[in-house]
Amino acid sequence: MITSTNPYTREEIDRFEELNEDQIDKALKAADSTFSSWKKTSFAERSKLMNAVAxxxxxxxxxxxxDITNEMGKPLEQSISEIEKCAWVCKYYAENAEKQLANEVIETDAEKSYVSYEPIGVVLAIMPWNYPFWQVFRFAAPALMAGNIGVLKHASNVMRTAQNIQKVFERAGFPENCFQSLMIGSKKIETVIRDKRVKAVTLTGSKPAGSSVASIAGEEIKKSVLELGGSNALVVFKDANIQETVKSCVMARFQNTGQSCIAGKRLLLQKEIEEKFMEEFIKQVKELKSGDPMDKDTFIGVLAREDLAEDLEDQVNRTIEQGGNLVMGGKRNKAYYEPTIVSGVKRGMAMFEEETFGPAISVTTFKDSDEAVDLVNSAVFGLGVSIFTEDFDFAAKLVPQFEDGAVFVNDLVKSDPRLPFGGTKDSGYGRELSEHGIREFVNRKTVYFNKY
Incomplete structure (x- = not known):
């Protein structure tokens, strides 16, 4: 039995019967059977349905x-914004998938030669609870528009949301079994990956989960895409617009109660502006309203589970024991952890070396751009970095020096349907979104015509 519990009220929301082996087999059989007809549909038909989803x-x-707010504690206004972003990605692929997957003509010695992009079949998505709709839709929209079939293993604490996602596609008129949410726990994932009807797998989650899934997929010679953790740096240079940069940094760290892979978790300040920046940063963080996630004025809710708040508390406490300075916050009440700032953080300290998943940020100072780049690249993760400066020429020279999958100048790192999204190093491999994402799960087929 899989149980869904409200992390704010601690009340049980729902219970779900886990699928047994026969039920899993039936679901995969239906998915595979549906693929044989779905792959033949026109882009016009798929676009019509995807627009209906939006x-x-x-x-x-x-x-x-x-339901998102009740299951994982995201403030309601942010949950609504998440749904709206899902509608955006659906409309984006409804409008662009056909040209993104059009035959690519290549001039050779042949009479005619080109590359075609064709669907591969059933794709398994293993998704997390922090953006329980968005993480799924940024996979599902391109996968279905490419002619593939989606099956979802969602995080166990958001199974009602998982049901809702399947409901969205059904309400929009998609053929039955084009998209299915499997009510299964993590112990049954391996069985699904190894099933011959499943052709590929994508996972958003932790490094251990990614390593396990990639290993199994590798043994089966199946394509995998991994979007794993991150410890993004917010690098503020002395010429930055302090007021606007503080706004961006507060949003980067504390939206979704800090539970985001691409959140800015390490604040790096050039020494000359540390005092001025911190004064305004502390002021704005203190203005963030904590409370009931269902209250539309709440910005900081609870973490999705109490153990996650305990983990964050431990990381903050260890950092302070290692020499960090608690500027504000640091207190926990069950699944709630108050907005926290720790300054004087150096390499080797917990909050610098580990991914922090919640409303706590570390502050480190640097002397010059060389030291800043070195601090950013010292992380085992490589999802993204934000740099803040008024000098675009200076920023452009720095961009190639960062090892991350994305560099945002004067803005927080964020996902956009029009741009590829993904990381390097322990943050995973492969890309989601844009034309790069829709081409991850297709057969790039070389076609060559010649006359005798």
Whole structure:
């Protein structure tokens, strides 16, 4: 039995019967059978259905958002924004998938030669609880528009949301079994990956989960895409616009109660502006309203589970024991952890070396750009970095020096359907979104015509 519990009220929301082996087999058989017809549909037909999905999401966004908030504690307004972003990615691929997957003509010695992009079949998505709709839709929209079939193993604490996602596609008129949410726990994932009807797997989650899934997929010679953890740096140079940069840094760290892979977790300040920046940063963090996630004025809710708050508390405490200075916060009440700032953080300290998943940020100073780049690249992760400076020429020279999958100048790192999203090093491999994402799970087929 899989149980869903509200992390704010601690009340049980729902219980779900886990699928047995026969039920899993039936679901995969239905998915594989549906692929044989779905792959033959036209882009026009797929686009019509995907636009219907966008309409369904926007028309019932509060219904879906409330379940997100109840299951994992995201403030309601942020849950609504998440649903709206899902509608955006659906409309984006409804409008662009056909040209992104059009035959690519290549001039050779042949009479005619080109590369075609064709669907591969059933793709398994293993998704986390922190953005329980968005993480799924940024996979599902391109996968289905490419002619593939989606099966989802969602995080066990957001199974009602998982059901809702399947419901969205059904309400929009997609053929039955084009997208299925499997009610299974993590112990049954291996069986699904190894099933011959499953052709590929994508995972968003932790490094241990990614290593396990990639290993199994590798043994089966199946394509995998991994989007794992991150410890993004927010690098503020002395010429930055302090007021606007502080706003961006507060949002980068504390939205979704800090539970984001791409959140800015390490604040790196050039020494000359540390005092001025911190004065405004502390002021703005103190203004963040904590409270009931269902209250539309709440910005900081609870963490998705109490053990996650305990983990964050431990990381902060260890950092302070190692020499960090607690500027504000540091207190926990069950699954709630108050916004926390720790300054004087250096290499080797917990909050610098480990991924922190919650409303706590470390502050480190640097002397010059060489030291800043070195501090950023010292992380085992490589998801993204934000740099803040008024000098675009200076920023452009720095960009190639960072090892991350994304560099944002004067803005927080964020996902956008029009841009590829993914990381390097322990943050994973492969890309989601844009034309790069939709081409991850296709057969790039070389076609060559010649006359005798």
């Amino acid at each position: 309409k369904e999401l926007k028309g019932n966004k509060e219904e879906y958002a409330k």
